[in-house]
Amino acid sequence: MPKPRPLYSRRGRVEILHGSGGRAMAQLVAELFKVAFDNAWLEQGNDAAVLPQVSGRLVMSCDSHVVSPLFFEGGDIGCLSVHGTINDVSMMGAQPLYLTASFILEEGFLFADLERIVASMASAARDAGVSIVAGDTKVVEKGKGDGVFITTTGIGVLREGIVLSGDLAQPGDRILLSGTIGDHGMAVLSRRENLEFDAPIFSDTAPLHGLVANILDCGARVRVLRDPTRGGLATTLNEIAQQSGVGMLLDESAIPVKKPVEAACEFLGLDPLYVANEGKLVAVCAPEDAVHLLEVMRAHPLAREAAAIGEVTEDSRRFVQMATRLGGRRIVDWLAGEPLPRIC
């Protein structure tokens, strides 16, 4: 016997009244979100979640997710929206604890898809040990949205003594990268454009708080952690160079790129340095600690291909330069032109 549709979804699709604040929305919250996210704070059923007291400085970050398509190899907008915010909180060295999730649904969106996305979020949050403690649902008319947009905000708590910031890189510091670049962007793009490559490309979307904890626990003097998402590795490194008032010199041959990603980038005329990642981080550390830190990173399942990719230089122009495979040097600029829209 087929399972009866839940009360909120008797017609199978999102309707305007699911965002009205009335009975249909209450059913959607009670039968979908509360069941999937399953925690005491959502059960409170109030306008806001009352959380325990935390000790330590708070870290807070938010991200809207508008990725298109919603489902791709290796992930979907649901787990992506959880990982993205967990990672931003983690990059300051904090332990992520609580998330909020706000949904902007387009009228006519399939509840079957929403259910799949919500299940993916719930599972990503559970795996990372964070709770989705509050939420919101709005519905816009057909043609005024695009299926679903998800905004997550996360808070975490910072242990005593941890100071990470994009303005702390110093000349001589080493630049480590936790793995291959371009996987997420090319996974989304190849699904969007219906490109078939010999080997499928999987998004690297993953929560990095565990890797960050290992990095902080190992005693290395780490100055900066940052995840190279939109704009790719090139933009992230330029941001750090800008903030710290330094230059960088990268070694092209040291930057890991998966073969299928490299091939797809070449085919499309894209540079993997500018393609988004969702499960990678850059660590800038004191030169004496680089070897040890690299070992620690490689021992973590999400950073087996970690590599030392360059060093911080003194440069008042704040240029990120790269020693190319052919023996030359080139400037690696900020992403400037039109790139890959709606990649996260």
Added chain:
Amino acid sequence: MPKPRPLYSRRGRVEILHGSGGRAMAQLVAELFKVAFDNAWLEQGNDAAVLPQVSGRLVMSCDSHVVSPLFFEGGDIGCLSVHGTINDVSMMGAQPLYLTASFILEEGFLFADLERIVASMASAARDAGVSIVAGDTKVVEKGKGDGVFITTTGIGVLREGIVLSGDLAQPGDRILLSGTIGDHGMAVLSRRENLEFDAPIFSDTAPLHGLVANILDCGARVRVLRDPTRGGLATTLNEIAQQSGVGMLLDESAIPVKKPVEAACEFLGLDPLYVANEGKLVAVCAPEDAVHLLEVMRAHPLAREAAAIGEVTEDSRRFVQMATRLGGRRIVDWLAGEPLPRIC
């Protein structure tokens, strides 16, 4: 001499590349958001804001705002998105401290409108003493959004000893309302439908944390505070009745409605009980404290027309009933049918 357009906006409209993570986005963040919201946390320029340690339990809430039109009498999506989240945090009795703001922009949206909205947010946040400490900007293609959607998430801190929750209403408790109902919804609707009434209708959008502080400081035994937004007063009271397992009996003649709002509702066949408010609250308190609490509320500029509108009853069916002006009784049900979409 006209002021030159800022760097991010040389063409005056949002382009896809403003959401790309590259240079155009960095300019938008630096020249618009950081300047308007102006605080040390945004200045950090990292993936997440590192905030001070707070003492007390945390309260966290989020809301997406998709109101249409973006500008209406008495407010706009900018101040609304600040007030909405401040109020949700305040309803738990917490002092709101920090907000995040995430923007989903439609390609082609006028920067002049975005600047106006951001200024309105900044001013609302400043007036309420909260800081917008982190943000995000995404851009979707023309026809995949609707100008701008804004999601805000707020955290606040709860003083020792304050326990408010929708499940604490007890038979005999009094129900107080801080002022007239329906103002916000009718202000938005009349602008959307280009309706001209004799007197203009202004949204009541306002931050309620100051009123809440006075309510909590006055010694009255308050069980529940809630702001009757989407779904209106009727839906909010039904939520409380449901959570507390009680009934309610309202006095229709005691519920304040402004004349122009009443006239507009009558003209459109709407019941003000179901129309959204953005600057009102319901307080449920012990019967002995109702007179004093009402005085305290009326002394605050945002609650001069506060009224005692009914009482909590014992009712296992959890019905909200109303003694009508004509001497009868009727059930005030949850909002069920299609209401006023995109009112917040």
